[in-house]
Amino acid sequence: MSAQERRALLLLVAGFTVWSVAFVVLYGMQALGCAFGWGDWHRPMLIGAYLLSLLPLGWLARQRPYSTGEPATTLSISALWANRAALVAGILVYFPVTFATVCI
């Protein structure tokens, strides 16, 4: 039970932690690319980082809760919802890398 709950607690914050790291990486790449003139490579690199960030978010969003063992199940379900929210937030917030003007 304890191990289950500890895993659920980690999962609860895992999705949005990945989301935060992706945010910092993408915002940093945007600034560095503009400062150092990455030119035509800038957007493909941003899109690559965007898609890469969705991989762990997608994996976390599929981590099913335990079928037995209250109260661990409760925390696991919260974790599942938080991770799905992180995936949706990742898709929506970073989607502008595909079309928005990068340096202006």
Place this chain on the structure above:
Amino acid sequence: MSQSDLSPIRLHRALNDIWGTPPGLGRLSSVNHTVLGRRFMVVALIFFAIGGLLSMLIRAQLATPNSAFVGPEIYNQIFTMHGTVMMFLFAIPMFEGFAIYILPKMLGARDMAFPRLTAYGFWCYLFGGSILIIAMLMGVAPNGGWFMYTPLSSRPYTPGINADVWLLGITFVEISAVTAAVELFVTILKVRAPGMSLIRMPLFAWYMLVTSGMMIVGFPPLILGSILLELERAFGLPFFDPTRGGDPLLWQHLFWLFGHPEVYIIFLPAAGALSTIIPVFAQRPILGFRAIIAAIVAMGFLSFGLWVHHMFTVGIPHLALAFFSAASALVAIPTAIQIFAWIGTLASGRPRWDIPMLYVAGFFVVFVIGGLTGVMLAMVPFNTQAHDSYFVVAHLHYVLVGGFVFPMLAAIYHWMPHISGRQSLYRLSVPAFWFIMVGFNLTFFLMHLTGLMGMPRRISTYPSNWGWDWLNLLSSVGSFILTMGFALVLADIVMQFRFGRPFRRDPWHAGTLEWAIPTPPTNYSFAALPRIDAPGDQLAPRLIGPQLAGGRGYLGFPRDGQMETLGVDMVTGEAEQLIVLPQSSFLPLWTGLATGSIFVALLFGFYWLAPLGALLTVVLFLLWTVKLGRKHDSGPVDIGMGEQAPRDVECPGNVTVLANRTAVVMDAILFSSLLFGGLFLLVVAPNWDGLAPLDLPLWLLALALMASTAGAGFSWLARRANASGLLIGSAVAQVLAVVVLAVLMAWVPEPTGHARQATMFALLAYATIHTALGALMSSYGIWRVQQGFVSTRRNTELVLAWLWNGYAAAALVPALGLVLMLALAGDGA
């Protein structure tokens, strides 16, 4: 001694003797969470009244066009102080005080994890706030707006001490926020009643856990920004001066990195109070418990991805605007989930419409309007139009008053009987609510209109032909009605204390543990600690209370005159350790005064005095530990209910270790902000072209790194082998690192000449301070070993020495790496 030996009255007297606060001047030595929580709230309400009076002056000035009531200079001070007082001296300390007062009781603990730290935080708050108020009375209050934008707040444009008062006063006050963040985080995770697993914690504790986590991440950027700006103002280090390679936008980033999460840091505790109050009055458990937990975690993270929406008009690329705009709109969803959960709870329950529910209803109306205008402002085109107009003033007041003041008033009416031991008579409560509701909406709804009509923020007066006259006059009338409402609430509170009906226990039929203790609360809160086997907000305090008062539970007996409570496994909630808390002491007061001397010395330019104040503060902190700990191993001891647990000093995962780890995280975030600042200036700031690379003595960098790594290595070996003698090697190596880093600081050519050198200087100063801290922690370990406080089982000091020495060495790598990059700037870097 066991729990059956004493009658409830004798048990009460025995515990009261141990936990009581001395009378007279001895009250200043109190470390009790009930006493300090009340003091925090009372002082916060006094500051609220001051902030309210300032708002009356603002509205008096703006009631009519071309007003000559106060001049522009005084007006600048008034609106700056209104925002500063309300945000830093009222809202944050108010919820801190409330959490300090209520959380241990809700969690089934006798006190917070670090009572002296609570007291120290209170004194820092009181003294820091007093500096600001005294400065205002002397006519030298901050006058650059509550967010102190540079270059307006830089020396050339604010030559007096006004901005220094803000930077130093607020940093002093923020010590209390930092200490509260660490303490709340550790207390929620470790100091609960046995059986209260994480998932059984009441929702308010979940809210405060997320809030404290946000404070740990959110406050360091502000503290760093304040330090850098004060360094610029006092010593000319040009971090924000674009003519010397600095950038005013760096200040905006650092401020709003704190400033936007701050809104949620204020809102979440209020939402936690609502999540506690609404089920009580709906007479059913809250709907969507699991969704709410997911929502507050989402809010906690998303709120850190919004800060640039305060900077939409400063000239930021479209892609970055789109990131922050999307995140700003998205954060409305977890907020809405909570609002729907509360509405659903009421809709599916059997609501009782008592006074707290009036304010809950007021919250729904006001906060939802504020949330909707927030989504409007998240859209870049609209934001560009409404930026810096009264529309923003209206929005932020709807969010903050709706999201904090209305829930606070609901909480006051809900929990005031807990503090006073009396129930309200309600003669004034209903008219007070309507005065507040009508006055607030009259004041601030109209500001949406004046804003959309183009009225900018912070103007001290306006001409009469722009169509704003009547709207402003009505806003001012509304503000006076609002103030009358607050005056009635104050009178109502006084009446409750004086004439309220006494009650036996739990007048609301609530489900949380704070109602299981006597009211007004006893010094020790719980005569015995309960065993929790149900959700923490669905308990039966009326049934539990008498059992605990009779000593039937954990620790239902006095022992050796010590203040005892229990520490638990942070996930499962099983009893893990017996925590022995320090008793009343004047040391927090003296330490607060010593800390204050640093800020006062800096404020008045006596820079040579500041290090002495810092030294005195460190010495006083070390004195805190003199009587703490034990000189022999005692093994597991009786904790009642047939169970045993080791004392905290013999437990590897004790609260002191967790608090220090948390402090290291906070420190690392401050350092990350500094690294971000350095990189930001290197990449973005103007006037970096044409710089010549500096000939950095690389061997000194290598020597500092080797010495500090050796210091960390010795401390690691000392902990691993429990060989305290190795700490001497650790301390010596770190002192060597300090000397080398100090030489490097002295080497930096003309730190005031350009932001590059200034940043190098700041990075080296950070590294020097932390290697010195590593040396200090090793020396402290040596001292404690010599005193006999350390053994194989009692090795906290060794763990802490490794923690801080390891961090110092680890931080040196990126610090020196960035120093090197900066030195090479101008040479293709």
